[in-house]
Amino acid sequence: MAPQRCQPDHLGPLQGWRLRISGQVQGVGFRPFVYRLMTAAGLSGRVFNDAGTVVLETLIRESQLAGLIRDLQRQAPALANIRDIVSQQAPELLDILAPGFVIAGSPHPLGASIDVTVDTAPCVDCIADIRDVSNRRYHYPFTNCTQCGPRYTLIRQLPYDRPNTSMAAFAQCPACLAEYSNPADRRFHAQPNACPVCGPQLTLVERDGTERFAQPEAGGSDALLIRVLKQLREGKVVAIKGVGGFHLACDARQPLAIQRLRQRKQRPTKPLAVMVADADQARCWGHFNAAASAWLVSPQAPVVVVPQAHAARIFHTDALNQLAPGLDALGLMLPQSPLHRLLFDLAAQQLDDPDLALVMTSANRSGEPLMIDNQVALDGLADIADLWLLHNREILVRNDDAVINAMTSQPLLQRCGRGLAPLSLHLAAPASLPSVLALGSYLKNSIALNHQQLACLSQHIGDLDHPDNCRALDDSWQHWLPLLNVKPAAVATDLHPQGYGADLAQQLAAQWQVPLVQVPHHQAHIAAVLADQGWPFNDAVAGLALDGFGLGWDGHSRGGELLVLEGPEFRHLGSLASLPQPGADSASREPWRMAAGLLLTLGYAPAQIRQHLQVPSDMALTMLERQWQRGLNCPQTTSGGRWFDALAGILGMCTDQHFRQTYEGEAAMRLESLARDYLREHGEPALLLPHLPESQSANLDLYPLLQLLAERYWAGMPAGQVAALFHVQLVSWLGQWLLRHFDLDPLLPPALVLAGGCFQNSLLRQQLADWLEQHGIRALLPRRLPVNDGGLAIGQLWVASQRLQESGNQQSDP
Structure with a gap:
């Protein structure tokens, strides 16, 4: 119970107390919350930011202190995340603190801080403001309050005060300043506070250089946004400046518009994220379990990767083939700022288009950083965008969209970005x-x-x-x-x-x-999961790291490693059998090379390989054979990712144009989707090799499995069935192999870390975790980290x- 305004003397004398509150407590309206709590209780003191903490200094009776701490924890703003409250007696405050309660400035110098508040999507109150025609922020695309809006991407330095952000360039008008100064207002000390009179404004630049400016009045940006929407509906590509950087947008329902964007950006097959108006619209495009739905509507507004909805496949088949070629998954997101929110509102209200769906992909050239500067975007996207929707609020820190893989009931962070970083x-x-x-x-x-x-x-x-x-x-x-x-x-x-x-x-x-x-790369992979799981330092645990490449402690290419971590050290228990990589790095991009190297190692003659394998040319295969025979530019690797590539090469995946994957992991992702489609329609196939050979103990040899699958495929087995068999067989063999190592080392705790990029594969991740759990071993996966x-x-x-x-x-x- 909060301290009461009138407290009898028998509760004890007033004492000076200093409370240091740590966690996500800056930029979330925490100081205004403390102000209201303390003034309601009639307590004197002050509250201020100090680095990443909030410090509350007050005069209070010790008997009331526990109630105050309880109220701070229970009534904190929704975006706040209190990690700890440390209270300390401070007798000097009896002589320092004046009657009443104030929000004070931050001290200098500041202490160290690791807690920085993230950017969040508009809250329900701000959305209501921009939809209310009588509100002075009606249709204002930079509306925010203490419970939403940009944070990290605007910060120059801590503490999080307006002079330390890019909003320092905008002096608040009297109306905004009154809100900012009023403890009863939800914009009390909201650092990015602004309105059409005093805040950031939009500019629309067309390809011919024409500039159109939003009028500084309520709804003054409507004309620009409606023009953008009309251009999108005509199939144009628009560069839109958002919170952490630029997006390239086009109509996600128009295959030709998507194709145009892909051609200009030189991104032929990498999946594209889609922004829709609300959760109901999202469910028209994808299947959402409870966890995926929660992420979709969360303040972080990430891209949520989910299975494609059957209805979407019926109504948007051509578009889906362009949005996520060869995949059964789709990344969906909701509007992440008032600007994006207004685009969808205006589409429904002014253009009678409530089903608007927009591709939203990072505005950069392949492999380059996300663009955040207006002039850089105008110059760098001159041959990609048809028009640019700009604003004059400077982005100080680029922050791409966060991506959550929610293909299973246990979502996994795939990219740490805006809203989470x-x-x-x-x-x-x-x-x-x-x-x-x-x-x-x-x-x-x-x-x-x-x-x-x-x-x-x-x-x-x-x-x-x-x-x-x-x-x-x-x-x-x-x-x-x-x-x-x-x-x-x-x-x-x-x-x-x-x-x-x-x-x-x-x-x-x-x-x-x-x-x-x-x-070492794979020790770090496993250690990252332990850090995420809160695993105690120095406690031993086993971990399986499966990925594409990491230099091993022995100087060799590795990527399929079973290790035991013991404090800062590790023991190597075993690996996947090594595969040749003809062409070295080229083999990681061209699955046919991994397949050819595998088949040569299995003893197949070049003539047999030519008969069964799609290769760029006979000459290319001949050169590869020579590399393999002589061991020239043909290193060995234990990489789990390369085994996926080898099977993808056998199945003829990624053999269009230059026989290359156009983005990292494309072959493995297509293989996963192919397997999932088969399992969804036919159920799990019977194992071809149910028992792992007894000879396989230290290392796991997958050559017999790949040889059998290749021969079945050549004999007419459908590619989807081969892909499904590979997944279920791999899980079975991995599980048996891991159990043998646990039997050999009975002192190990019954837990296994699963780490590395291969575990982005939701089929592999879920099936192996289930298999281990059924055999008494707890699978440890990251809860918050990629x-x-x-x-x-x-x-x-x-x-x-x-x-x-x-x-x-x-x-x-x-």
Whole structure:
């Protein structure tokens, strides 16, 4: 119960108390909430931001303190996430605090902080405001309050106050300032607060250079938005500046418009996300289980990947073939800002088009960072977009859409982005943990940083094979260190000695004179899941890492590893059998190469391979055979992903045009969809090889399985049945192989980490987890982190922290 205004003396004297409230408590209306709570209780004091915490200083009787803390926790704003409230007696406050309660400015210098508030979609109250014709924010596309709107993408530095954001460029009008200053208003201290009179405005730029400006009045942007909608309905491509960057949009119901966008962006087959008006519309396109539905309507507004709805396949067959070629899944999202919300409202009200569906794909060229600057978008998208919908609110931090894979009942984060990034984790570690800057992976790069037990994962940065993404990585760590006010005691990176991340790690470690910690790729994959699961430091556990590539501790290409992690160290128990990669990196992009290498290893003659395998040419196969025979540019790999590619090559997948996958994981994703379609229609097929040979103990040899599946396919078995058989056989053999290792090491806890990009495959993930559970082994999967390389930085940080802690303990021992 909250402290009462009138309190009898027998409850004890007033004392000075300082409460430090940590968690997601900035940018969510927490200080105004505290103000209202304390003034209602008649308590004196002040509340202010300090780095990533909120500090409440007050005069209160000790007997009432527990009730105050309880009210802070129970009545906090919806977007707040209180992690901890630490109370401390502060007698000096008796002489400092004046009567009454105030929201005070932040102290300087600030302490370290890992909690940064994320961007969120418009709340129901703000949506009501922009739909209310009598409201001064009617149809204003930058409406927000303390419970919604942009946060992280606007922040220059902490604390989260308006002068420290890109909204500092917009002076509030008297009406907005009155809201901002009124404790009873939900926009009290809403830092991005604005209206048509004083806030950001829209501009529409056409391909011929014509500029159209929104009028600074309620509903003044309608004309621009209606023109955009008409152009979209005519099949045009529009660049739209959103919250964390630009989207390229077109009508998702028009195959020719989608094809035009693909051709211009040079993105021939990679799946495209679709934005629809509401959850009912989303269910016309995809199947949503309870978890998927919750994510779809959440304030984070991510892209939610779900199975395609049968109705969508009937009514939008041609469009679906363009949106997600060869796949049975589709990424769907709801409007993520008032601007997007208005597009759908105006389509329904002004154009009688309530079923509007828009492709929303990141506005960048293939492999490059997301665009956030107006002029960069105008120049860089000149041959892609037909018109540009711009605004003058500067985006300080690029943040792509978050992606949730919800193909099963247990959704998995596939890309950490807007609404979820930065993502904070509490490590089950000693409070004195040293700070580590982890620079992540070569592909799907993100970075991580911790302050004591709190770790933070950045937004998706991209693949470091492009110089602009390398610059984006620099931008990220250079923004983070002063923003979070953390000085790293070490730099962690992947074990691979080459690439921009490795070079940067060496430079920073030398510059700061701190240790450089290199972490083997697959150890980091497993460690990331342990960090996410809150696994205690130093407790041993086994983990299976399946992915496409990671340099092993032995200098070889690996990707199918069974390890036991014991604190900062690991033991290698076994691997998948190795496969040849004729052409090295080219083999990871061209499945026919993996298939040919597999068949050559199995003893098939080139003439037999030509008869059964689709190859670019006889000459290409002859050259590949020579590479394989001589071992030239033909490294071996234990990669789980390459086994999927080999079967995809046998089935003739990705043999269009240049015989290449047009995006990472395309062959495996198509194989998964093919298998799921078969299982949905026919049920699970009987195993061809139910018992794993006794000889397979240390390593798991999949050659016999692939040979049998290839021969069945050549004998006429449908490709869908082959794909389904591969999945169920692989799960059975993996399970049996894993059980043998658990039997050999009975001291291991009955739990197994599943990590690595192969577990983005929902069939493999769900079936293997179920198989293990049925045999008494708990499957540990990430709950909040990406299972792919996007979460690798947290694993690097987890291992590096333990190594530093261990070395520090050894140095301090007598």
